Amino acid sequence: MSMDQAINEIEGYLLWEAEKDRARTRANAFCAGLPWLTDTQRREVELRYCQDQCDASRAYLERIAVRSATLRTEYESVYRALRRRLITAFLSGTVAVAALVTVAAIVLTAH
Known part of the structure; x- marks a missing residue:
């Protein structure tokens, strides 16, 4: 595993833990707001x-990941096309x- 992959794994873990904490706080x-609930309830x-x-x-995160992958593919395709055009030009x-x-040079040497 590369250093970038390890950092991404750690970042993902920390983000997910923060999301779980946010869910607990919201819960x-x-x-x-429901004071009549028993402790068990x-x-x-x-x-x-x-x-x-x-x-x-x-x-939500899975939808974002799929959309990000789609956008990355689209952008890479556009980038390759633009690069080909630039090189051709x-x-x-x-x-x-x-x-x-x-x-x-031919004209100048002919005179």
């Missing part, structure tokens, strides 16, 4: 709320300049 806040609601939040976050310009220099 606690939600349950605070509160724990159950918090657990289900956290699970629902984590499931929603995971689905540069080579065409070089050939044109070389042709002009050759014609100018």
Whole structure:
């Protein structure tokens, strides 16, 4: 595993832990608005709320990952096409300049 991969793994882990903490905080806040719950009910609601939040976050992140991969493929394709055009334009310009220099040299040596 490369250093970049290791850093990405650590970053992903830390981001997911922060997301779980956010879900727990939201679950606690939600349950605070339901003062009639017993302790057992509160724990159950918090657990289900956290699970629902984590499931929603995971689905959201998976959609983002798929879209990011799609965009990356599209952008790489556009980049390759632009690079080919630029190289073609540069080579065409070089050939044109070389042709002009050759014609100018022939004209100047003919006189």
